Amino acid sequence: MKNLLAAATLALSVSASGLAFAEPLKIGMITTLSGGGAGLGIDTRDGFMLAIKNSGNKDITVVTEDDAQKPELAVSIADKMIQSDNVDVLTGIVWSNLLMAVAPGAVAQGKFYVSTNAAPAALAGANCNKLYFNAAYQNDNLHEAMGEYANKAYKKMFILAPNYPAGKDSLTGFKRYYKGELASEVYTQVGQTDYAAEIAQMRASGADGIFVFLPGGMGIAFMKQFAQSGVKIPVMGPGFSFSQDVLPAIGDAALGAKASGQWAPDFDNEASKKFLADFQTEYKRLPSIYAVQAYDAAQLILSAASKASVKNADAFRAELLKADIKSPRGNFKFNTNQHPIQDIYLTEVVKKDGVLTNKTVEKIFADHGDAYAKDCKL
Amino acid sequence: MTLALALEQLLNGIQLGVMLFLMAAGLTLIFGVMGLINLAHGSLYMVGAFACAAVAAWTGSFWIGLVASLIAAAAAGAIVELVVVRRLYDRDHLDQVLATFALILIFSEGTRWLFGSFPLYLDIPPLLQGAVSLPGGAEYPVYRFAIIAVGAAVALGLYFLISRTRLGMRIRAGESDREMIGALGVDIRTLYTVVFALGSALAGLAGAMVGALQSVQVGMGEPVLILAFVVIVIGGIGSIKGALLGALLVGIVDTLGRLLLPQIVGLFMPLAQAGPIGGAIASMLIYVVMALILAVKPRGLFPAAHG
């Protein structure tokens, strides 16, 4: 009886608070829906919309537009969404360079930005902002995890990334934790599709392990060529290198590759199982890590919107910071710089029922934050 | 640097060059005969890769996919020639650039419309899997040897086609005097369609073969297209021989530059800084080579009869 009463009171208070703040919230989603990088943007959009749909919240509207992976276009769309559509929250950008073009301007105009993926160091440290949240990670995190993992099994690593800021951040993050010897540190051209020259250097280097950060098509090309090269050194990378969006295109060449990630489809928690089932029912494919991150970003916005009005920025921010959601990732909370503190796992590419997917092996970091939070004065 | 590494990198450079030759041969042929500058050539490369991946997935055979890529790219090329390109022959280069630029947009979004946004899977056929040992101890992928062989065969085939066959005679005639062959009673419209389809098929073949090594995705053609343009400009536009030598030069310079420049810069500063800077110079290297060659020989190494 007592329990029942408590439950009833709780239900009442929940619905009351829901009613109190049932005011419209407009979200502007700018993401990549055309061109070579469209796969990531489509997973972002679909993950995000799944959470919105599941919530049944009719007061939330989402306007979505394609940035074609062009920074100038993203800025123009952001201007339009802020100045003409009057959105309250912006989200959805996949790439760091586009985020750097949009987010500083958006928060300067008093809008919230909740990032679903891109997390450049520039926005995590001294230039952090009250209105900027990141629901994914900080760019260095997954690379740091692989550096930590490499300490266990490898003595001489060959590390490789594209020659652009995210690539340099990647290798910096790896080296922050890796204590062994470096066989070589190689930067390849952005968009490079032939890695024969680099693979030959790997063979000649005497390395006992290889770490590569090559997102999208670059990673697909590298893994296929590496598998053909006859080089037998184990390959590892951050989660994006072997995420669900690229695995089918790499094929069996990816089998056995180790990666780091905050989520894998085999996670054994209720939120993850529900997310996986809902996503597969809705879209008939396995979700990638980008879909999970966007799903959580939407959950975060929904949870804050149910308790505070977005017009009251301080209250809304306080609710966002609580991160009162059931994330498929399990543990999830915000750091002082409004980037996640979360567990990071080692995963391995396996074949399950004829489909390539990532299997969790072990936890590398528990409650891992980032190296820049200490510079952020919020 | 060991001898084995040097040999392996040289082979890599040749393989990249051969692949570029397949692209550049079509471009230079089309320019030589019809005087057309075709930016959409990279799209035909993409068409070949997608056709091969889709058909290989459907039939389970890479080889059927390879044939499909030739047919699909040739057909796409012929359709483009009949519907669009035909109207551009007597226009200036500006209109040609713009129209074929528009074709890139149409092809890219059209392909995404048909095949979705995710990269397709295309694997190397079992026959060509694995690697063989090189003298010096290194191993080299069989498939890359196969690409070199196909490229050499195409180069020989083109040489034979152009110097020994009736079609080749007409192509040579078209290159030297366009009005003349019309007067000789050759059906010039059909000749143009055939040449365009032939060039497209070569691009499609390159796309399919490279697709098995890389990712088959929208937008894969444009980086190769720009390299192919560099090749034909270095070689002399309209010259098949120039395209072959230009392609090998670009392939080898690019591969060796990527290997050597970071090490050379590394003599002066620590590795973590030398890597990005050496990489930056390496990515500009072929354009520097091209500018140097054009500064000395403004019409390329092997200028064709007209330009």
Added chain:
Amino acid sequence: MPMLNRENLVNLALAILLIAVPLIANGLGQPFYITLATRVAILALAATGLNLALGLGGLVSFGHAAFFGLGGYVAGILAAHNFSGEPVIFGLGGTNQMWVIWVVSILVSGIVGLAIGAISLRTSGVYFIMITLAFAQMVYYFAISWPAYGGQDGLSILVRNQFPGISTMRPLSFFFVCYVILILGIGLFALIRASRFGAALQASRQNEVRVATVGIRPFRIRLTAFVISAMLTGIAGALFADLNRFVSPSMLSWQMSGELIVLIILGGTGRLFGPLAGAALYVVFEYALGGMTERWQFFLGLILLLVVLFARGGLIGLLAGKAKHG
């Protein structure tokens, strides 16, 4: 005194329309349309620069994004140094004064234009198209790989640069700044076209041999035109960076060079107001189609193709009839 023929009427209407849209948008409280109009003005200025080389001189440069991006990077780099207080070079500091930035971007793009032009203009035809493309790619890869100014991530301008007496953060004020420079740029184009130099430039496009026989060296004429063209496109790049408060290597990409050519042809090659008409049309297409369908690039391609095949002379040609000369 220009005659009131049909083309001049169309031009006047375009100039008035471009200034009317932001004024009305301002009245209606729709600042986004001011931003859109500013975008049109800046792209039109960049294309006017290119039109000088391409329309008057027949020099199809497929590498003008290099100048556009360089102008943008001048704005970004000077603003960043002004913010950090570190000197740029030789003890000279950065600045947030637009007019200084404009002068520097004109100088930088002019010098680079001189170097690129001096080599490229030794070639002609397709070779010229390709070598200008190659130079632009060189600058593009350099910008992506060079770590000091953000590489591929680009460079944010946290606060828009200043102009004495004007609050540039207000969309309408910044629009007027861009509009005035656009009109000055178009004025310069008209002056050059009517001058003896312009006549020689156009003559060298039509008949090189004849120009050479009357004792004019086409190379010098073309090089001068190419450099002025680069300067105009460079200043437009600086304004574009300030509009977006951001500059990145994509301003240097070959697609950007292609888009600048597209603007000119959409509007009408060699026409005084062609770049403005083309830029307006392009921005409206991009905005309207982008709002309607994810596949907007497909339809944009289709429209471009139809314009090239069937509407030669572009928008101005359609509205004002064939060019009198050209």
